[in-house]
Amino acid sequence: MKKYNFYAGPAILPVSVLQQAQEAIKDFAGTGLSILEISHRSKEFVSVMEQARALVKELMNLDNTYEVLFLQNGALAQFHMVPMNLLNEEETAAYFDTGAWAHGAMEEARLFGKVHIACSSRNDRYSYIPEAFTLPENPKYLHVTSNNTIYGTQLQFPLSNPRAPGVPLVCDMSSDIFSRQMDYSQFDLIYAGAQKNIGPAGTVLVVVRKNILGTVRRSIPKMLDYRQHIDKESMLNTPSVFAVYVTYLTLQWIKQQGIQSLEQQNKMKAQMLYEAIDNSTLFEGTVAKENRSAMNVCFHIREAGASSIELETRFLQFAGQRGLVGLQGHRSVGGFRASIYNAMNLEGVTALTQAMAEFERQL
Amino acid sequence: MKKYNFYAGPAILPVSVLQQAQEAIKDFAGTGLSILEISHRSKEFVSVMEQARALVKELMNLDNTYEVLFLQNGALAQFHMVPMNLLNEEETAAYFDTGAWAHGAMEEARLFGKVHIACSSRNDRYSYIPEAFTLPENPKYLHVTSNNTIYGTQLQFPLSNPRAPGVPLVCDMSSDIFSRQMDYSQFDLIYAGAQKNIGPAGTVLVVVRKNILGTVRRSIPKMLDYRQHIDKESMLNTPSVFAVYVTYLTLQWIKQQGIQSLEQQNKMKAQMLYEAIDNSTLFEGTVAKENRSAMNVCFHIREAGASSIELETRFLQFAGQRGLVGLQGHRSVGGFRASIYNAMNLEGVTALTQAMAEFERQL
Numbered sequence: 001m002k003k004y005n006f007y008a009g010p011a012i013l014p015v016s017v018l019q020q021a022q023e024a025i026k027d028f029a030g031t032g033l034s035i036l037e038i039s040h041r042s043k044e045f046v047s048v049m050e051q052a053r054a055l056v057k058e059l060m061n062l063d064n065t066y067e068v069l070f071l072q073n074g075a076l077a078q079f080h081m082v083p084m085n086l087l088n089e090e091e092t093a094a095y096f097d098t099g100a101w102a103h104g105a106m107e108e109a110r111l112f113g114k115v116h117i118a119c120s121s122r123n124d125r126y127s128y129i130p131e132a133f134t135l136p137e138n139p140k141y142l143h144v145t146s147n148n149t150i151y152g153t154q155l156q157f158p159l160s161n162p163r164a165p166g167v168p169l170v171c172d173m174s175s176d177i178f179s180r181q182m183d184y185s186q187f188d189l190i191y192a193g194a195q196k197n198i199g200p201a202g203t204v205l206v207v208v209r210k211n212i213l214g215t216v217r218r219s220i221p222k223m224l225d226y227r228q229h230i231d232k233e234s235m236l237n238t239p240s241v242f243a244v245y246v247t248y249l250t251l252q253w254i255k256q257q258g259i260q261s262l263e264q265q266n267k268m269k270a271q272m273l274y275e276a277i278d279n280s281t282l283f284e285g286t287v288a289k290e291n292r293s294a295m296n297v298c299f300h301i302r303e304a305g306a307s308s309i310e311l312e313t314r315f316l317q318f319a320g321q322r323g324l325v326g327l328q329g330h331r332s333v334g335g336f337r338a339s340i341y342n343a344m345n346l347e348g349v350t351a352l353t354q355a356m357a358e359f360e361r362q363l
Numbered sequence: 364m365k366k367y368n369f370y371a372g373p374a375i376l377p378v379s380v381l382q383q384a385q386e387a388i389k390d391f392a393g394t395g396l397s398i399l400e401i402s403h404r405s406k407e408f409v410s411v412m413e414q415a416r417a418l419v420k421e422l423m424n425l426d427n428t429y430e431v432l433f434l435q436n437g438a439l440a441q442f443h444m445v446p447m448n449l450l451n452e453e454e455t456a457a458y459f460d461t462g463a464w465a466h467g468a469m470e471e472a473r474l475f476g477k478v479h480i481a482c483s484s485r486n487d488r489y490s491y492i493p494e495a496f497t498l499p500e501n502p503k504y505l506h507v508t509s510n511n512t513i514y515g516t517q518l519q520f521p522l523s524n525p526r527a528p529g530v531p532l533v534c535d536m537s538s539d540i541f542s543r544q545m546d547y548s549q550f551d552l553i554y555a556g557a558q559k560n561i562g563p564a565g566t567v568l569v570v571v572r573k574n575i576l577g578t579v580r581r582s583i584p585k586m587l588d589y590r591q592h593i594d595k596e597s598m599l600n601t602p603s604v605f606a607v608y609v610t611y612l613t614l615q616w617i618k619q620q621g622i623q624s625l626e627q628q629n630k631m632k633a634q635m636l637y638e639a640i641d642n643s644t645l646f647e648g649t650v651a652k653e654n655r656s657a658m659n660v661c662f663h664i665r666e667a668g669a670s671s672i673e674l675e676t677r678f679l680q681f682a683g684q685r686g687l688v689g690l691q692g693h694r695s696v697g698g699f700r701a702s703i704y705n706a707m708n709l710e711g712v713t714a715l716t717q718a719m720a721e722f723e724r725q726l
Binding site for chain 1: 364366368370371372373374375376381384385388389394395396397399400401402403404405434435436437438439440442443447467471474556558563564565582584585586587599600601602603604605606609686688689694
């Protein structure tokens with residue numbers, strides 16, 4: 001049976017990327033060796049790393065004031081690396097508190113300096129993104145999460161409030177990077193775990209404007225210091241070779257598709273799915289319409305109480321029988337979540353909306 | 364042409380592991396999804412993680428006072444995680460300074476507390492491992508590197524000096540883990556980058572005796588705190604799914620082979636290669652015979668001066684034409700290094716010794 005993969009991450013990858021990845025396990029770049037057993041210092045892999053870094057810059061249209069790194073340890077490790085590299089003890093960083101991960105990033109910053117909550121929807125279960133936000137005097141940076149994977153809300157850029165000039169903007173872009181066109185030069189530091197829109201689990205992309213580094217006084221362990229990684233061109237130690245390779249393949253696929261075309265398709269997919277939800281008497285969306293994410297579509301059974309939970313289980317089974325997998329909502333919120341990243345095509349979303357309609361009809 | 368992979372890491376993997384890895388990229392555990400796009404929370408992958416952790420405990424014959432973790436960021440990240448989790452500012456840790464990596468680990472510890480150099484061969488280009496070592500009063504732990512990959516020296520256990528009772532022993536076992544039988548319970552913390560003897564790049568194994576944790580006063584960022592990873596059963600965030608899977612496959616292969624049998628084969632391979640070196644008038648070993656590593660065999664052209672460098676280049680070409688790859692010594696020391704980890708068979712070592720003899724004959 002054909003499977004439609006709606007997992008939130010690790011998530012669906014383009015079929016052509018999977019085929020190339022499989023081939024490279026047998027023979028990488030004509031070396032006669034597997035990508036899994038070749039030195040990261042081999043000229044073939046060094047070339048992959050260089051091209052992958054260059055591709056990110058090209059896709060983001062960034063100049064040489066930026067550096068691109070492929071690190072490890074996921075976006076969660078950036079929660080401490082960002083303040084460790086940017087924030088002195090007496091300084092204040094501002095954070096958007098718009099989801100569990102955004103909140104987690106903020107909590108880690110408290111270990112290194114002062115934190116100002118620019119806005120928060122925590123008391124409303126992160127069901128929307130506040131329209132307005134505040135900044136403290138002389139913030140060292142502002143941290144935002146562009147897409148809140150668990151709740152299905154997405155930030156629009158540029159930010160609505162006038163931005164205080166000269167405040168570096170740091171963005172966790174894990175779940176919507178390269179899903180829409182934007183001016184990437186508005187950010188000073190971008191990070192993204194690969195396993196949603198740009199590759200498999202095992203590597204995290206970091207893009208940093210060099211001139212924001214070097215202002216903290218603390219001693220930083222080697223592996224946690226962006227400047228060390230920049231100096232060594234993302235090869236300070238053995239990188240996650242295979243994850244970087246598959247990410248490189250996915251970035252090539254993104255370039256071939258074009259971000260403009262991916263954005264159009266993403267809008268179409270999201271619109272189709274949200275319409276199906278809004279037109280249903282059984283399902284309903286769970287977040288404010290104006291903040292709905294084009295990547296993670298969260299919904300649940302309208303009816304309240306025990307019967308809705310039973311219906312949820314039944315719908316998951318019903319969908320599973322049709323090859324629709326990964327639709328369970330995050331364990332902290334329940335309900336459903338359809339993650340429709342770049343690699344998910346219209347066919348998959350159509351199959352889901354049909355399953356929803358059928359399920360509703362046969363009740 | 365058949366290739367013989369002598370890279371120091373990422374390094375050779377068993378053929379059967381590569382085949383299984385390739386299969387899982389098409390269809391993982393009968394899910395109809397690729398291992399690269401399946402959720403780390405899927406029951407199929409959770410089971411892989413659980414089995415991999417259990418296998419390590421079984422292979423090491425350790426009881427439940429130990430925890431097994433598969434983290435990211437390589438052994439280099441353990442250089443700061445170890446002192447961050449174990450060493451208070453006023454306390455002293457003792458380090459064996461027996462190689463560039465051992466030295467690097469020690470330097471990172473200085474950021475967190477005091478360091479005592481238990482022994483050092485740094486002034487002799489790490490060409491041997493000192494027989495004796497000293498400990499300070501009340502050391503918080505003793506850190507050793509079991510095999511120095513760059514130089515090709517290997518430590519024998521138990522350590523020759525009587526060990527101060529109650530001093531936790533921390534060991535970087537990256538390049539010889541599971542290559543020989545030993546009493547693993549003599550260690551309190553073991554770490555090993557996977558990409559030499561147990562898998563591909565992208566994950567690092569950490570084995571820790573729980574009761575050595577919890578004595579430091581500093582605040583530790585989540586991702587750097589062993590206790591957080593233990594609490595979440597090595598799933599604090601998305602692990603390096605594919606790297607853990609391939610490591611799991613390699614651990615299964617190790618179990619099938621048996622460490623006793625692997626050790627015998629490793630001894631035989633090393634003996635064959637060192638004999639070829641010692642019987643040659645062209646090649647010579649570069650480290651003290653009593654400290655020679657059974658994993659990384661380092662040698663060079665005996666003759667001194669410019670002509671030996673030219674001969675080295677010629678031998679690398681000569682070997683390359685026979686499918687023998689990865690023989691170049693580490694860029695900091697030059698010469699040759701044949702890494703003959705578990706997955707390298709006698710055939711490969713035979714091919715190398717034959718190439719050495721032929722090269723010498725035809726000069």
